[in-house]
Amino acid sequence: MKSFSQLQKEKPVEIGLAKLNSELLWLKESGRQVGSLVLVFEGNSASIYSVEVLSEFRGKGYGKKLVESAIDYCKNLSVSSLELNTETDNTVANNLYKSLGFNLEGLKDGFNNYKKLI
Numbered sequence: 001m002k003s004f005s006q007l008q009k010e011k012p013v014e015i016g017l018a019k020l021n022s023e024l025l026w027l028k029e030s031g032r033q034v035g036s037l038v039l040v041f042e043g044n045s046a047s048i049y050s051v052e053v054l055s056e057f058r059g060k061g062y063g064k065k066l067v068e069s070a071i072d073y074c075k076n077l078s079v080s081s082l083e084l085n086t087e088t089d090n091t092v093a094n095n096l097y098k099s100l101g102f103n104l105e106g107l108k109d110g111f112n113n114y115k116k117l118i
Contacts, residue, residue, distance in 0.1 A: 025069055027053075027062050035062045039070055046074050048084040051093070063093070067100055075118050082118055085111035 020040050027035040035053035039046050048070055053062045074082055085108055086093040094112060098104070102114035 023073070025066060025073070027066055027069075029057060029062075035066055037066050037070060039073065041077075041079070044079060045081045045083065046070075046079045048082065051084075064096055064100070067096065071100065071116070071118060079118060082116045084114050085109070086114070088112050 022041065023039045025037050025039065026033050034057040035051075037051040038049040040049060048067065051063055051066060053066070071082060082102075084097065084102070086097065088094075088107070088111065094104075097114045100116070102116045105113045105115050107113060
């Protein structure tokens with residue numbers, strides 16, 4: 001197995017740091033955090049990152065609740081658009097975003113890119 005330094009010489013790795021205007025939304029069941037997402041704001045728009053629900057809590061509509069909460073939060077802040085990306089083969093996520101009024105804009109870095117005007 002090659003070490004990280006060997007891999008870095010073969011294929012340079014870039015590490016960056018950005019100061020973000022962001023918010024973490026989470027969902028708890030019986031006091032236990034079971035899901036979350038990150039909202040990142042830039043100007044009058046926002047992006048959703050890292051929508052996650054613990055595997056044993058999936059299928060309960062928690063992902064939908066999280067995204068709906070993000071949409072409502074952005075509306076209250078007068079954000080004009082909301083964007084997110086998901087894997088092209090993640091049928092559950094793709095169907096969820098479409099059902100919530102996100103429009104597929106195309107591919108962005110190999111992921112489905114969705115946008116919703118709010």
